[in-house]
Amino acid sequence: MKTRFRAAMAQLxxxxxxxxxxxxxxxxxxxxxxxxxxxxxxxxxxxxxLAMDRQASASDPTQTIFSAPSAGxxxxxxxxxxxxxxxxRLHALAIQDAIWWGxxxxxxxxxxxxxxxxxxxxxxxxxPERRAEYLSFADGEPQWIRPRHTGGGEALYRLHWKLHYxxxxxxxxxxxxxxxLMLVGLVSGVIIHRKIFRDFxxxxxxxxxxxxxxxxxxxxxxxxxFQLMIVYSGLIFxxxxxxTPIVTAQYGEDGARTFYREAFPEAxxxxxxxxxxxxxxxxxxxxxxQAETKTSIGQLYLLYPGDKNARLSFYLPETTPGHYRGKPHxxxxxxxxxxxxxxxxxxxxxxASVEKTLIALHEGLFxxxxxxxxxxxxxxxxxxxxxxxxxxxxxxxxxxxRQSFAAVERFYAAVLVGLPIGIAAYFCxxxxxxxxxxxxxxxxxxxxxLAWMLTFAYTWLRPLERIWRGLLLLAATAWSxxxxxxxxxxxxxxxxxxxxxxxxxxxxxxxxxxxxxxxxLLAIYGYRRAYRSNGIGSRAVAAEG
Amino acid sequence: MPAxxxxxxxxxxxxxxxxxxxxxxxxxxxxxxLLLALLLAVDRAQTTLVALLFSFTVYTAAFLWTFCxxxxxxxxxxxxxxxxxxxxxxxxILSLRAGGQV
Amino acid sequence: MLSVFVSLLFAQLLLALSMxxxxxxxxxxxxxxxxYERLKRGTRLSGFGLLLLSLxxxxxxxGPGLGITWWLGLFPLSGMIVVILLEHGQPRSRVxxxxxxxxxxxxxxxxxxx
Numbered sequence: 001m002k003t004r005f006r007a008a009m010a011q012l013x014x015x016x017x018x019x020x021x022x023x024x025x026x027x028x029x030x031x032x033x034x035x036x037x038x039x040x041x042x043x044x045x046x047x048x049x050l051a052m053d054r055q056a057s058a059s060d061p062t063q064t065i066f067s068a069p070s071a072g073x074x075x076x077x078x079x080x081x082x083x084x085x086x087x088x089r090l091h092a093l094a095i096q097d098a099i100w101w102g103x104x105x106x107x108x109x110x111x112x113x114x115x116x117x118x119x120x121x122x123x124x125x126x127x128p129e130r131r132a133e134y135l136s137f138a139d140g141e142p143q144w145i146r147p148r149h150t151g152g153g154e155a156l157y158r159l160h161w162k163l164h165y166x167x168x169x170x171x172x173x174x175x176x177x178x179x180x181l182m183l184v185g186l187v188s189g190v191i192i193h194r195k196i197f198r199d200f201x202x203x204x205x206x207x208x209x210x211x212x213x214x215x216x217x218x219x220x221x222x223x224x225x226f227q228l229m230i231v232y233s234g235l236i237f238x239x240x241x242x243x244t245p246i247v248t249a250q251y252g253e254d255g256a257r258t259f260y261r262e263a264f265p266e267a268x269x270x271x272x273x274x275x276x277x278x279x280x281x282x283x284x285x286x287x288x289x290q291a292e293t294k295t296s297i298g299q300l301y302l303l304y305p306g307d308k309n310a311r312l313s314f315y316l317p318e319t320t321p322g323h324y325r326g327k328p329h330x331x332x333x334x335x336x337x338x339x340x341x342x343x344x345x346x347x348x349x350x351x352a353s354v355e356k357t358l359i360a361l362h363e364g365l366f367x368x369x370x371x372x373x374x375x376x377x378x379x380x381x382x383x384x385x386x387x388x389x390x391x392x393x394x395x396x397x398x399x400x401x402r403q404s405f406a407a408v409e410r411f412y413a414a415v416l417v418g419l420p421i422g423i424a425a426y427f428c429x430x431x432x433x434x435x436x437x438x439x440x441x442x443x444x445x446x447x448x449x450l451a452w453m454l455t456f457a458y459t460w461l462r463p464l465e466r467i468w469r470g471l472l473l474l475a476a477t478a479w480s481x482x483x484x485x486x487x488x489x490x491x492x493x494x495x496x497x498x499x500x501x502x503x504x505x506x507x508x509x510x511x512x513x514x515x516x517x518x519x520x521l522l523a524i525y526g527y528r529r530a531y532r533s534n535g536i537g538s539r540a541v542a543a544e545g
Numbered sequence: 546m547p548a549x550x551x552x553x554x555x556x557x558x559x560x561x562x563x564x565x566x567x568x569x570x571x572x573x574x575x576x577x578x579l580l581l582a583l584l585l586a587v588d589r590a591q592t593t594l595v596a597l598l599f600s601f602t603v604y605t606a607a608f609l610w611t612f613c614x615x616x617x618x619x620x621x622x623x624x625x626x627x628x629x630x631x632x633x634x635x636x637x638i639l640s641l642r643a644g645g646q647v
Numbered sequence: 648m649l650s651v652f653v654s655l656l657f658a659q660l661l662l663a664l665s666m667x668x669x670x671x672x673x674x675x676x677x678x679x680x681x682x683y684e685r686l687k688r689g690t691r692l693s694g695f696g697l698l699l700l701s702l703x704x705x706x707x708x709x710g711p712g713l714g715i716t717w718w719l720g721l722f723p724l725s726g727m728i729v730v731i732l733l734e735h736g737q738p739r740s741r742v743x744x745x746x747x748x749x750x751x752x753x754x755x756x757x758x759x760x761x
Binding site: 218222223225226229357360361364365366367371374375377378381 | 711712713715716717718719720721722723724726727730
Binding site: 004005008009011012015180181183184187188191232235236239240243245246247249250251259262263349350351352354355358 | 559574575578579582583588589590591592593594595596597598600601604605608609612613635639
């Protein structure tokens with residue numbers, strides 16, 4: 001009976017994988033890349049100034065000194081001055097009908113000071129994108145820069161749940177179904193793998209025909225706690241959309257909004273009055289808020305600027321532990337009077353804080369750069385898990401006849417190696433498409449998919465034995481092009497970013513080089529295996545590619 | 546491989562199980578957690594959340610069940626019967642509550 | 648978090664050493680030689696215990712959200728290090744489990760996993 005059960009689970013595991021592993025691969029890879037979407041945003045807007053560093057802290061955080069690169073060496077400026085400059089610029093731009101204004105101060109992840117605002121919804125109902133300007137001291141004097149229009153890392157990240165070229169609802173259902181099947185795959189995988197403990201630390205590389213299975217086992221089992229958390233917390237995002245009847249049972253047909261308000265109570269913002277009013281100076285309020293919370297505040301938002309009910313929100317940094325344990329995550333003031341407002345604490349009940357914690361775990365909301373790299377590592381293990389599973393199944397099917405399932409092999413090669421090529425193409429397109437084109441953000445994304453489709457064409461045109469190493473070589477080339485194209489088309493290349501200590505920009509180019517090297521090593525391995533035995537049976541060995 | 550009825554071709558068997566998992570699993574993953582939520586006498590926001598969090602466990606288990614049930618009919622019955630049962634009790638509790646409030 | 652990482656590393660090392668595959672290494676490390684069953688149980692229990700302890704330390708140190716995040720992130724890292732150490736840091740004379748290491752791939756997923 002037990003064997004029958006495990007055999008059934010094996011069948012389920014295999015079918016879920018056969019049908020959906022390509023989509024799961026896409027979701028996992030875009031999600032992994034998405035952990036660094038702020039950093040990728042920075043790289044993809046090369047007009048943004050080089051990073052500002054926090055040079056010296058002070059007991060009064062408004063006097064914290066930041067140093068900004070400029071033509072004549074570095075310039076120092078205090079937090080208070082940055083906030084003043086930000087709000088002055090927002091007033092000067094006179095975007096009075098914006099829904100909100102924001103001033104963001106430099107952190108490790110973004111290194112820039114910028115202002116942003118949300119234009120109001122247009123008469124046709126369309127909601128415009130938020131706009132931003134970045135503060136630069138490059139010429140010694142404060143200057144505000146608007147970078148090129150790009151989807152940035154945000155757009156890559158959004159592929160993870162919205163896919164592309166599909167209506168939003170369709171994408172949600174597909175991604176949701178895949179996530180559920182991913183969980184089914186994980187659980188069935190654990191069930192099949194009866195001796196899961198015995199194989200936990202086993203990895204027989206290069207030595208036996210079980211290498212692919214070992215790789216699959218290692219990548220899955222090693223990251224199993226992480227994968228279970230990621231997939232289950234990923235499902236939570238879809239909870240209300242998919243399991244609506246559970247909500248409507250107790251809340252009625254349109255009860256979702258009531259449900260959210262009850263489960264996640266937040267201070268409702270007072271509505272806009274339409275009566276204009278002046279804003280009191282912000283810096284004293286900032287000083288008070290930072291004294292109260294004993295942390296440095298990095299984001300200041302003004303809801304309904306210029307209105308009598310305008311509300312200032314100062315956000316505490318997300319890496320503060322205790323975020324959901326009742327400590328405030330934002331401090332609120334009425335902008336016209338400076339009066340402190342209630343709210344901003346997230347006192348969630350038991351299940352609500354569990355849900356919020358799961359979401360935070362999935363998104364890595366608490367993660368500093370070290371932890372974020374661990375997330376990437378685990379995410380890549382997950383990508384490896386899916387890829388090695390697919391290849392293992394394929395090789396088993398081809399055990400008797402290497403040329404069978406050729407179409408499937410071509411498909412998988414194009415999916416597994418083609419998507420990374422597409423992402424490299426996306427980055428190169430960001431540099432190569434002229435900065436002033438209005439459609440450039442859309443076309444950057446088109447380039448990603450065009451490059452990916454071209455790899456499909458490549459796998460169809462080449463002989464079966466050559467496609468893997470050919471694609472790996474292409475991937476190594478594509479990724480090594482990224483820092484090169486950067487150097488040729490912008491002044492944010494490695495030479496400059498390293499010289500100025502801009503860790504994020506330098507980190508991006510260095511990571512691209514690392515990825516290129518990794519693909520290069522795989523390609524070299526593929527070519528050496530092909531040419532090693534040039535005598536009898538070379539075709540068979542070469543085909544293992 | 547779990548036994549299938551002699552006259553059921555394999556593709557039909559698998560498709561039937563998949564449908565049972567998708568549809569029957571959905572029904573059960575609504576009905577059962579909702580029952581749990583309604584029985585817990587805590588505030589409805591918390592119980593709804595608990596039910597939502599739990600529903601995916603039920604859905605996953607439903608998938609596993611449909612593939613290890615001995616025949617694909619059993620797969621259907623094993624999901625629909627509990628789903629209908631829980632659903633009936635849910636409807637009962639909800640109508641009692643609504644009636645009590647009037 | 649360094650303490651969490653180190654305890655994870657040791658926990659996984661202990662667990663690995665409790666496996667039949669690594670029996671020769673384990674028995675070589677522990678002097679005087681104990682009966683293998685006792686050794687296996689001892690290393691396995693202490694391994695799991697240390698694993699749990701590392702999780703508790705992480706949560707106590709940084710709260711449930713941040714602590715669990717760190718633990719989940721460090722877990723595969725230390726695991727991979729243990730794998731690389733044990734698989735490729737040892738001389739080749741290891742227990743070859745008959746039927747697992749030498750048999751060709753059979754074509755049935757379930758048998759492969761046994």
